[in-house]
Amino acid sequence: MSRQVRPVLVALIAALYASATSAWGPDGHHTVGAIADRLVAGTHAQAQVDALLGGLTLEQAAVWADCAKGVDPGKDFAYTSAGRYPECAIFETAAGEAGMIDFVRRNDSNCPHAPGDPSCHTQYHYTDEAIERRRYHLGDVGTRNFDVVAAISATIQVLRGEPAPAPFDIKDKREALLLLSHYVGDITQPLHVGAVYLDACGRVVDPAAVPFEPLMDTQGGNRIATIRVATNHRSELLHATWDDIPEALHANHVDAAWLALARAEPATRGDIAGWSTEWAGTTLAQARLAFKDLQFGPLANGQWTVPLTGRYDDSMEPIKKRQLTAGGARLAHTLMAIWP
Numbered sequence: 001m002s003r004q005v006r007p008v009l010v011a012l013i014a015a016l017y018a019s020a021t022s023a024w025g026p027d028g029h030h031t032v033g034a035i036a037d038r039l040v041a042g043t044h045a046q047a048q049v050d051a052l053l054g055g056l057t058l059e060q061a062a063v064w065a066d067c068a069k070g071v072d073p074g075k076d077f078a079y080t081s082a083g084r085y086p087e088c089a090i091f092e093t094a095a096g097e098a099g100m101i102d103f104v105r106r107n108d109s110n111c112p113h114a115p116g117d118p119s120c121h122t123q124y125h126y127t128d129e130a131i132e133r134r135r136y137h138l139g140d141v142g143t144r145n146f147d148v149v150a151a152i153s154a155t156i157q158v159l160r161g162e163p164a165p166a167p168f169d170i171k172d173k174r175e176a177l178l179l180l181s182h183y184v185g186d187i188t189q190p191l192h193v194g195a196v197y198l199d200a201c202g203r204v205v206d207p208a209a210v211p212f213e214p215l216m217d218t219q220g221g222n223r224i225a226t227i228r229v230a231t232n233h234r235s236e237l238l239h240a241t242w243d244d245i246p247e248a249l250h251a252n253h254v255d256a257a258w259l260a261l262a263r264a265e266p267a268t269r270g271d272i273a274g275w276s277t278e279w280a281g282t283t284l285a286q287a288r289l290a291f292k293d294l295q296f297g298p299l300a301n302g303q304w305t306v307p308l309t310g311r312y313d314d315s316m317e318p319i320k321k322r323q324l325t326a327g328g329a330r331l332a333h334t335l336m337a338i339w340p
């Protein structure tokens with residue numbers, strides 16, 4: 001599959017992903033959780049959430065899966081980021097760190113895993129379905145049975161009292177809820193689902209239509225550097241441009257008008273086991289918008305480049321708001337379906 005890249009590249013990509021893949025960053029995840037908190041308020045589902053999370057809100061819980069990335073398998077599974085991320089402070093107790101360490105130990109090399117590959121649990125946060133596809137389909141280039149689509153289904157199974165399917169190792173309902181509250185946000189970030197594949201000249205290629213080469217993989221935009229047209233300066237990676245959200249979309253701006261949008265979000269059709277597949281399909285449409293009209297420079301030093309204008313920045317905000325809103329509503333719908 002697409003992650004079978006060459007060893008040198010693996011190290012580079014692992015470093016990039018370790019620092020850059022946290023869909024939405026903490027602010028976006030807080031917003032998704034905050035919307036869900038409001039939508040489940042007063043329901044049976046909220047009582048179950050309270051009981052499992054011991055009083056943590058979904059807004060607080062939604063960053064746990066990223067905080068767990070502070071556990072370093074290369075340092076005997078020590079938690080190495082204490083004090084570094086304010087949103088993780090609530091988990092930095094002796095029991096809290098032990099919980100993150102235990103999760104990472106069980107979910108480090110349980111997937112197809114070669115030396116140098118990123119820890120398995122860090123790969124539960126995304127998939128790389130080509131934007132040429134209209135729907136997510138497990139088996140396509142870039143998909144895995146331990147990607148974000150599979151991870152959401154696994155957490156739902158555990159919350160419904162069934163064992164997690166392999167390769168996931170989810171110990172109980174509390175851990176499943178911590179993970180679900182995060183992954184439901186990840187699956188709405190366009191670059192965590194829809195991938196553009198590029199040749200060495202920077203031309204978009206459909207990985208299903210050409211002989212696939214691992215080097216075509218842009219790693220969710222983590223191998224694409226943005227260049228600000230106004231200043232001609234290299235800026236952050238394209239992935240990070242999408243993880244960041246403007247101040248107006250932070251959780252403290254979730255007001256009655258925004259909640260009305262979330263309440264209007266349609267329910268997902270079909271059996272709950274297939275919901276994450278449906279959600280990936282809708283995010284693919286947003287990813288096509290995210291990549292629309294972008295022109296990529298040739299591959300150099302392991303990266304492509306893309307010039308971005310102020311107009312592109314303006315076009316991102318409504319997509320981000322739509323996706324965060326969908327994430328919050330779906331998290332609430334899922335919890336209320338599990339605990340009607």
Ligand SMILES: [Zn+2]
Pocket residue numbers: 021022023065066125182186
């Ligand atoms: Zn994530």
